[in-house]
Amino acid sequence: MIPAEQTSDNPNFERFQTICRDAGLKLTPQRLEIYNELAVARDHPSAEDIFHRVRRRMPTIALDTVYRTLTTFESIGAIARVDVADDRARFDAELGPHHHCVCARCRSIKDFQWETFDILGMPKETSAWGRLMDKQVVLRGVCRDCLRKEADSEG
Amino acid sequence: MIPAEQTSDNPNFERFQTICRDAGLKLTPQRLEIYNELAVARDHPSAEDIFHRVRRRMPTIALDTVYRTLTTFESIGAIARVDVADDRARFDAELGPHHHCVCARCRSIKDFQWETFDILGMPKETSAWGRLMDKQVVLRGVCRDCLRKEADSEG
DNA sequence: TTCCGATTTAAGAATCATTCTGAATCAGGC
DNA sequence: GCCTGATTCAGAATGATTCTTAAATCGGAA
Known part of the structure; x- marks a missing residue:
């Protein structure tokens, strides 16, 4: 209760x-x-x-x-x-369409929306693979915080 | 040597x-x-x-x-x-642009190409995030093999 | 309100993917 | 060929995660 x-x-x-x-x-x-x-x-x-x-x-x-x-x-x-290479399991309560920016340094993940992509449908290149249920974009790079830290340690 | x-x-x-x-x-x-x-x-x-x-x-x-x-x-x-939620680390020698179909059942990953997506550029929605280096699509679902297994165990 | 299976806690143990340690061997520059 | 730092191997250690046990508590149907 x-x-x-x-x-x-x-x-x-x-x-x-x-x-x-x-x-x-x-x-x-x-x-x-x-x-x-x-x-x-x-x-x-x-x-x-x-x-x-x-x-x-x-x-x-x-x-x-x-x-x-x-x-x-x-x-x-x-x-x-969350599908991300990290030593620990990561979790997400958001199940609707959304996308991730993943930082290669700190493994932080930031959500974003991308309507241009969402309206694309599923690629015909994968039509024989099996039953597709959802699609997500993963952008990889270095986040602003890590960039700032790297600049600080060089300056 | x-x-x-x-x-x-x-x-x-x-x-x-x-x-x-x-x-x-x-x-x-x-x-x-x-x-x-x-x-x-x-x-x-x-x-x-x-x-x-x-x-x-x-x-x-x-x-x-x-x-x-x-x-x-x-x-x-x-x-x-490879960015995938799996108990074990997974690896990929292919570093060029390509995308993944991930099976929710067996965690198998299949590569595919998608030119329609590749030409999109980076989303403006993420322009403040940091330095973006690459983008990939992840499609999730159930692969043909697992679908077949599930059909077999029900038939 | 009662009852019973579900759930939590504490404490400790177990699992297993991955990394560490120290001794032996090796790659490659000179 | 010599030398030295890099690399490998065998065995041990680590830590995120899950299991076990047993007792206590709880959620919710009746």
């Missing part, structure tokens, strides 16, 4: 409730906090990032619970694991 | 030699075998995949050597680590 102060003023509660209900999962305060932290994150956090953030409002939560809950959410399609 | 039978008939030797020379790396038989197996691979293999393939011609090679060498090659820009 989730206490009222966790749900009032929480724009993500409705979606969380629908997701769990549809999947036959119980609504627990831990699940809500984890879902919420991921939903408000702009930075595609790792499990440990989420753990540290959730712990501020829920100091007794276990790291194992975070990992286990993220895996459960992923398996029901509520969140996505 | 690389024996002649490793270099004759090897179309990838020239590129391998250039890469190592330019980076000030010694040419070793192990490095050549690892480079070559990755260069001929169509499937974006993991370190362990490469290890098993190299071991057929070089039974004494160590798994650590494969990992270390792949990391070295990556750090000099000779190969790329």
